Amino acid sequence: MRTTTKIAAAMAAAALALAGCASNDGNGGGDNASGDGDKGKITIGIKFDQPGLGLKEGANYTGFDVDVAKYVAKELGYNEDQIEWKESVSAQRENMIANGQVDMIVATYSITDNRKEKVAFAGPYFVAGQGLLVQESNSDISGPDSLDGKKLCSVAGSTPAERIKEEYSQGVQLQEAQGYSECVELLGSGTIDAVTTDDIILAGFAAQDQYQGKLKLAGTPFSEENYGVGVKKDSDMCEKVNEALTKMIDDGSWEKFLKENMGENYKPNESTNPPKPGGNCS
Structure with missing residues (x-):
């Protein structure tokens, strides 16, 4: 009886160990991970x-x-x-x-x-915050209220593009691209007057070697x-x-x-950064 009991206990322990290994088979902590x-x-x-x-x-x-x-x-x-x-x-x-x-x-x-x-x-x-990227020599554009008659580029389906349509569409010729790199290329060639999206995105493009000294952010951010x-x-x-x-x-x-x-030169809005995550899951 004692031998039988010991064997049963050992088998149960082995089963638990195997179950533990199965629960840590490399799927990580993302319980809802899909794809692969x-x-x-x-x-x-x-x-x-x-x-x-x-x-x-x-x-x-x-x-x-x-x-x-x-x-x-x-x-x-x-x-x-x-x-x-x-x-x-x-x-x-x-x-x-x-x-x-x-x-x-x-x-x-x-x-x-x-x-x-x-x-x-x-x-x-x-x-x-939404901003504007223009050529270094541009002195006409200082904010969204100075876009009348200007050619502007943003990305289709983006929040900045929708804001321009809803709040600043008067006199603005908005061109929607698939990516901001396309917009920046058009700006560099002089095909458009400005690119609009979030300031941190624009700062990243302006910091690229091929655009340093050629492009700049105009005015101050006008959204959050x-x-x-x-x-x-x-x-x-x-x-x-x-x-x-x-x-x-x-x-x-x-x-x-x-x-x-x-880079050290980019300074995010200190009143809102770093933020406190939470409250948006539901």
Whole structure:
């Protein structure tokens, strides 16, 4: 009897150990991870064409958003080599989340009421403001009220483009592109007069070697854009991401990432940065 009891106990212990191993098979901490989750992957949407924020160069991905995404992924239990990066064009972001093409999006994704009807947002992790990028020699444009008769470029489906349509459409010739790099090229060639989007995005382009001394930010920011991490609605991942973002800000990583990617000269609005993540998951 004693031998039988010991054997049964040993078998039960072995079963528990196997169950424990199965629960840690490399899927990480993202309970709601989709995409390649069964292979221990997490799929993250970023921008591929925004210097300083989300930029793809060959097989390398760099930028503030990329560093934020890596930090969050690590806190969720994923190593860097378990991340699959996907380009998230502004107009496609909600669909990418809803269709399960990505587990989260970290791509200068402004939290808005309309978007919150379709996706949940962790964050904010940064507060930007809409600005204007012009040629260095331009003295006509100093803010949105000086855009009458000017040719302006922004990205289709973006918050800045919608704001121009709703609030500053009078006399403005708005051209909508698929990416901001296209807009900046048009500005550099003189085809348009200004590019509008968030100031941190514009600062990243202006800091590129080919544009230094040729482009500048005009006036002061005229909006408040709360950047969030987009995830699927009704997902418990949202609060976990909030915890990761809060830790990132508190341990100094947030400031480190910002300086490394945007340089010492970029100064975010200190009254709104660093922000306090939370309150947008529902």
